[in-house]
Amino acid sequence: MRGCVYLVGAGCGRADLITLRGLRLLQCCDVVVYDDLIDRHLLEAAPQAAERLYVGKRLGRHSTPQEEISRLLVKKALEGKVVVRLKGGDPFVFGRGGEEMEALLSAGIPCEEVPGITSAVAIPAAVGIPVTHRGVSRSFHVITGHTFDERGEPAGGWGSLANLEGTLVFLMGLANLEGIADGLLSAGKRAETPAAVISSGMGPRPVAVRAPLAQLAEKTRAAELKAPAIILVGPTAALDFSATVEHPLSGVRVGVTGTAGLRQKLQELLTGLGAVVETAAGLTVEELPLPLRLEDLCAGRSPWLVFTSANGVNIFFRKARREGLDLRRLAA
Template sequence: MDGVGKVYLVGAGPGDPELITQKGLRLLQTCDVVIYDRLASIGLLKYLKEDCVKINVGKIVGNHAINQEEINRIIVEQAKLHKRVVRLKGGDPFVFGRGGEEILTMEQHGIPYEVVPGITSSIAVPAYAGIPVTHRGASQSFSVVTGHTAEREGSLPEDFKHLAKLEGTLVILMGVGNLEKIAATLMEYGRPPSTPVAVVANGTTIWQEEARGTLQDICQRVKEADIKAPAVIIVGDVAAVHFRSKEEFALSGIKVGVTGTPNITDKLQQELEGLGAAIEVISQSTLQVYKDNREFDEALKSIEAYRWLVFTSTNAVELCFGRWKELQLDFRRLAKLRFAVVGKGTEEALLKQGFRADFLPSQANAVALAKELGALAKQGGDRLLIPRAEQGSEELASILEENSLCFDDIKIYDIQEADRELLPDAGQLRKFDYLTFASASGVHGLLKGMSEEELEQLKAVDMVCIGEATGQALEEYGFVHLLMAHEASASGMVQRILESVQEKERLL
């Protein structure tokens, strides 16, 4: 059918964004529009193209804001507008994901499609809880069923009485609301009251929690643990198995919420997870690179006019050298240029480009950079080129102007904060042990608009900031007890968290 795009039904996996398939990830990176639901990890959205259209059709238990018919209509509509559409679905599209209904709609409208399977929560969530759905001597088979029917709220599928008589493991999805009926029905039709049961909520995420018991007492155990949907119920002997490593790390059990651009969040995630912490990227900023930036291009083409190239972020380093290559300029033209960086992280980014920093201020902030480099550059009457973010420190430019220095301050990118609809609320944020901030804009992007009551809730969480400007932004919202990184880098923030955890341990 001419003029119609192709739809890919992609399984996002059970919750952990790293459990998506390579093919699913590749399609996300190249699609024109993504239609996603609540069970598809928000962490996957960072892989989208800058101009990708994002449509949230998420449904929350008890509050179906967008019904399936409307979702079907949106899929058809977007396929007529875009060449490549990804319908991102939690778990696997064909395991209680209503993928079949969406395909029938597409076939009715002549829309081409392809299904990309995903890891289903029915096996992944038990595995993350240390429960094998099959295990020699305990279970040679498993059945996956839904814990409710679409026809009548609170009712069980008719085949539950037959499932009670089956041997092997029974995995029940979307059944927490009917747990009492499920347990009673299974016992009524043959399952012993002593049958082991596990209920695992928010599986494969840092918020995973579980309750274990038997058919006789599991409802009370779930109530005591305050387990809520989404959750997976596992019934059978394997539910008593705990296949979990006893290995402990410095940050085991610590939950950290990370904010910033992928450049910083990826580094934080790698280092913190290596120390055993549980990480969630709660606010993913994106870079909007200024294209057709003639002022910047002309500055690069006339690079010999400058004595200093000044970098205040790793993003600026990467974008500057990336543009240099795109313009096919000769690196030998940089031979007489001197490089100044704001801190260790920026210094490392510059070194990756093959250049050592000639100047690093005594403190990793824009004010120290401007004062100390300004004094040095003024002596030689040097001209400076400063490519940086739209949100760059105003103090840097004003200090240089006060010292009558010659410089070109060129904005080469903008930091776009995360969609506010995707941000967790204060109730969710207060569950973290630490929140990290790598920029003042990141602070405003997460906290702006919160009420005084919500901000008060967050004062139980330790706030970690990369530098003074970020700390000042947090102070604007009433946070005064801050953990300041000794070094303005991802590693500096990780080290500060380690110190904080060790300090708390000594006080116990």
């Protein structure tokens, strides 16, 4: 029996930025294979019995090689599992989703990509920078910031980027910030070109340094920004369309406890009021042996079936499904 794999983009930042389709797949999967930059509340949306496998990668600290991740996806699908490969941003925008798709197709595994909001657009927007704006920038270009050639240049040289109109968005390039700025300046980009570096864009409080291109590296290092970060170069970096809606709990962090279902309800209410919600302590419900044969309930001798909690209801009907009980036999 073969399962299938969904490459799901989780979007950037809060858990509620995932698409409805991605969330529905997550809620009924057997296995979740997830990365670093994922809101942990998303993992609670998966079924309690689902297997959760961490394969995160960061620059200089690779938890799991890409080839091993691809083999893991194939292995779990061959076990007959429905697998959600949960990736930050969009799987096909520097997320190596294409490599995983190739491996799955080669192995004959049914697979599908579910788009997510790419960090190239979402993180600048989080600090009020649009990547396009009428009359200012009619295009944007997304460039990897850490895979240059042996001369420290992108494919086609710095001139190919410096001569582009619109907004340049460099992902994963903080370690090469000086080289990026110097390369663009040496290729003719104007020193006063607006630019920005955004750090912690996945978190509740992203930090942005804005400066002319010639001063960007110096001001960013002085601010001690940390990776992961996004670099923007172009006229829209001078704009500030930051959100002005005020929420009652903006800036407040709230720790919640309880079962996944209870925490999810609290999270939805609190985040709607602007709070940042963290799991302070979690409870899980464990199914104990039931001293009752479900078959005995079908004889009609007991006119009542009483549940003392929502968890009891869930456990009873899971057991009924496992045992193949036709619920119509409980009519009496």
